[in-house]
Amino acid sequence: MRVYYFACAITLSHFPSWTNTPETLLLVCLLHDLGTTPANLPSTHLSFEFHGAFLSLNLLMSLSSHTAQAESIAETIIRHQDLGETGSMTELTAAVHFGTLLDNAGKFVELVDRVTVESVVKAWPREGWTGCFAHVLREEMGRKPWCNSTRIEGFVELVQGNGVMAEFD
Template sequence: MFTAIERDVSKALPNPKPPTAQSVRQLPTTPICRTILDYVKKELSLPVLNHSLRVYQYSLAIIKDQFDWDLSEEAVFITCLLHDLAATDGNIASTKMSFEFYGGILSHDLIMKYSNDKDLAEAVCEAIIRHQDLGESGMITTLGLILQISTILDNVGLHMHLIHESTLKEVNTKYSRDGWLGCFSDTIKLETQTKPWCHTTSIENFSEKVLSNKAKY
């Protein structure tokens, strides 16, 4: 979970392999995974929950095809489920912090409450804080990079070459995209309007890029 890799995807993966067709994976059923899934089902709207589950499925498929990583499915699952926890209207309004930073803190405390696994809590927190920290220099954890790749794939349509079209179709059939782009665009607008200092502003014209996403999922 704390393995460093280049933050720039083209450097981290200079020679991507042709992706393979993969089926939707079963969700992990460890006690902490069940607890976190039950929690987010109560906290997140259906479009956000489905987005999080798509991101999980993309992440596993891309790791299998493109990366030789020893990264637990449990850690990937929990990170994907919690990465937008602080993007709810209530959580955005409850803090002056950027949603990724607040979400990392909330997730850290939640994992410590239910598992007391310090390494897992810190790895998930780090990945969530940096999941919109896109760039061409520096390093990130493998968990953080796969979260970046999969979220920007679902939101804007980048990195589509890393995943097979049949995998995309199956995942998006299982976890509907209905309402997602408008939902996320509205969240971006809400945060940037109420917190003009927020980290989301580092992605230029982000709301417009989300709404203009024409990728074929």
């Protein structure tokens, strides 16, 4: 939920013309780490983003979601850690980038008021999230040395060095 509220705050403050629906953004934020669960991470050779996207796509389609919405959510889940500096992405993917990178790495904090960060973390406590997520990354990289997270040089260290959220962990 933190990613959702951070993404909403950044989008509303800095990108008011973006047309993401709150429901679609919420679904991405609820599902984006589905591939990291203890049952899902070791169940495939796929990187967690890809596996989670396929699981989410199948779930949403089984619930009669509109194909365009379900595929947009899956695309965003696949790309939510795509930190490359070239190419294009949808507004939805960009919003989720802002939210996840703020929560996981302390990036883009200048786009959110300190009171907003404090309010979100108070409502949705981190409860050691930095260590938990760093552990998941190390576990996946150990199990799957080819995984997508290995493309982000120093990613575990970036997560562990999240000074913005350190006081809330």
